[in-house]
């Protein structure tokens with residue numbers, strides 16, 4: 001008897017703002033797809049990977065060499081430490097020394113931090129070369145690797161420098177999730193829950209049916225949760241790549257989340273901060289009279305059931321408020337938040353009364 005690998009799920013992200021459409025593949029044993037995405041006009045390939053995936057980076061490099069490419073593996077620090085101007089400059093130096101031209105290709109293999117940097121280096125090298133994303137975390141698969149937002153942090157805040165530069169393709173090999181620690185696995189589920197609240201409530205039903213199972217890659221709904229979340233993201237970014245409107249809904253919970261991440265010197269994972277940020281945004285919507293009590297409370301219940309945080313230190317509010325002012329959704333002095341008018345009904349709340357913000361903060365203050 002021979003065992004065959006089922007065909008991967010293919011979700012197409014439409015080209016918008018003059019960019020090419022591309023596919024997100026979700027399944028197993030997808031690395032054979034890589035040469036097709038890199039193409040035959042590339043001579044050199046740089047595989048950017050985090051320290052934690054040194055072995056994977058090496059295997060990919062060897063594989064690409066055996067396909068006839070001149071491949072190099074470029075090791076980046078793990079997690080948020082890689083999202084700096086210094087790391088980007090190191091990558092530019094390596095590309096320069098390797099003689100990387102406009103027909104050469106970057107591959108980013110790793111979590112969201114790695115694909116954010118890899119995409120940013122691809123966007124800036126020679127004013128833009130092609131890149132392929134190989135996300136290895138839940139968060140990377142459902143969110144970071146899809147949609148072409150690339151970037152790095154600065155001392156003033158999260159993702160403040162970057163570019164919209166979509167990849168040529170995204171390969172989500174579900175086997176990669178098996179080596180992920182539970183903390184990182186569950187962190188990624190915050191963005192899955194986000195997709196549930198802003199657009200696809202079936203996601204919430206699947207998690208609520210068995211939250212413990214959802215915390216593991218062996219859970220019965222892992223592939224479906226990832227596919228549904230990718231579909232939400234693909235639909236939004238296909239319509240609005242450059243965030244001129246609709247795309248802002250993907251920022252649900254992120255105004256406060258990014259401020260928490262900076263305040264914690266990036267020792268909190270993005271997903272954990274987004275979890276608290278969504279509870280805050282839900283409370284803000286409720287206090288503004290837009291969201292019903294039950295849906296606001298559902299945020300707390302589902303996120304807690306996954307083991308995600310729903311509160312944050314209460315004494316940090318002035319600092320958080322200050323950081324939120326440089327959020328990319330702000331316009332001049334006006335703070336803007338994504339809230340819900342109901343389940344799967346995201347909308348924008350502009351310039352909320354400071355008393356409302358304080359009241360919403362009281363609901364998440366530990």
Ligand SMILES: NC(=O)c1ccc[n+]([C@@H]2O[C@H](COP(=O)([O-])OP(=O)(O)OC[C@H]3O[C@@H](n4cnc5c(N)ncnc54)[C@H](O)[C@@H]3O)[C@@H](O)[C@H]2O)c1
Pocket residue numbers: 050051052053077078079080083110111112113114116136137138139140143144145146147148149150159176177178179180181184187188191269270271
């Ligand atoms: N560009 C976007 O649209 C977008 C969307 C969402 C989040 N993000 C960004 O993504 C980042 C968070 O990504 P993340 O949650 O994937 O975290 P991460 O990239 O920081 O990875 C978490 C840790 O897991 C390690 N790792 C990655 N894959 C692994 C694997 N398969 N096995 C073992 N270890 C592995 C990493 O080296 C790191 O130490 C944040 O910087 C966030 O801002 C970007």
Ligand SMILES: O=C(O)C(=O)C[C@@H](O)[C@H](O)[C@H](O)COP(=O)(O)O
Pocket residue numbers: 143147149158159191243247248250251254328
């Ligand atoms: O793709 C988007 O658009 C998002 O907002 C997705 C977010 O989950 C992601 O964290 C993104 O990097 C945040 O973007 P930013 O523009 O607020 O830095």
Ligand SMILES: [Zn+2]
Pocket residue numbers: 143191254270274
């Ligand atoms: Zn996010």
